[in-house]
Amino acid sequence: MNLSDSQTAGPLAPRPTAAEAVLGHLRAAIERGEYTVGDKLPSEAELCRTLEVSRPVLREALRALQTMGLTVSRTGRGTFVVACSVQDPTFGDYAAGDLLEARRHVEVPVAGYAALRRTPEHLDELSRLLDRMERETDTAAWAALDTLFHLNVAEAAQNPVFRRIIEEIRDALARQSAFLDERGGRRAHSDREHRAILAALADGSEHDARKAMSHHLDRVQAALTDIVRPGRADAPAEGGPRT
Structure with missing residues (x-):
């Protein structure tokens, strides 16, 4: 075979x-x-x-x-x-459903704060990261840059607590990104979603930044759902892969 x-x-x-x-x-x-x-x-x-x-x-x-x-x-x-069907993938110390639930409560408002508080230096650094991501061909290196992007969005919010939270889940984020790229071909889609987040930050629009980050997390969840339960990627966003 x-x-x-x-x-x-x-x-x-x-x-x-x-x-x-x-x-x-x-x-x-x-x-x-x-x-x-x-x-x-x-x-x-x-x-x-x-x-x-x-x-x-x-x-x-x-x-x-x-x-x-x-x-x-x-x-x-x-x-x-140890199981006869997929319930919830695990990335490092965190189940995918738990990770996504927490990210929605942290990263969506963080993006809004970042739109209001970012400096030109923050925007330049985020733009450089995205340029590198779009050129990167190695999955592990791209996933590491992905986590750096989210970490730098938290940095742009200028609240050290937010940055510390993203730092805590950084390994899980990298594992999830690599998994979705390898299993779901997410890289190009993710790059476009990150560009939309950066554009909203550059415009200084809290509403658009929150919306762009929420859309990004929706697509992450849809990709996970499609892998866990093929054919159900269009399931409602709330509840995570465990539903």
Whole structure:
């Protein structure tokens, strides 16, 4: 079974990566009950042979399964199934639903304050970050710049408490950004949404800045929902991926 050249149906459908194909195969097997809670997945060597993929590709897919909460990796023992369906991905110390809920209460008003309080230096730094993001091709580096953008929006609000809060969730934000880029192809969309936020800040519009940040978080949630429950990306924004 060779998944390295898998392709979604339809001439205009985007071609999934090998890791996405492996992830889809293993996730479907778990959700169909081929592997049940408590079962150990085949060894990496066996899965690589069966699926005809390299070990780095397999490990990327296994990391995604763990982020989705379907499996857990136990050092020296292997990978075990811990859930039969995806409930809420986890990024570092925080579940996606908890992270998004908190971000709505923090980052939307922060964007409004930033529109009123930003300096030319803040705008210049945010613009430089976006320029770098749009040129960046490495997922991890782009995700790190993504977190810096949000951190600098908080900096522009000129309240050190806001910055401290974003700093606290910075690792989770980077993990989430990388996950959404790898699984959901979010990078170009996110760059455009960040540009809209910056434009609102430059205009000094509290209303537009709050609206742009809220739209950005809506799209993050929609992408997560589409990954967790494919075909339901148009679900209502409130409630997070756990609904």
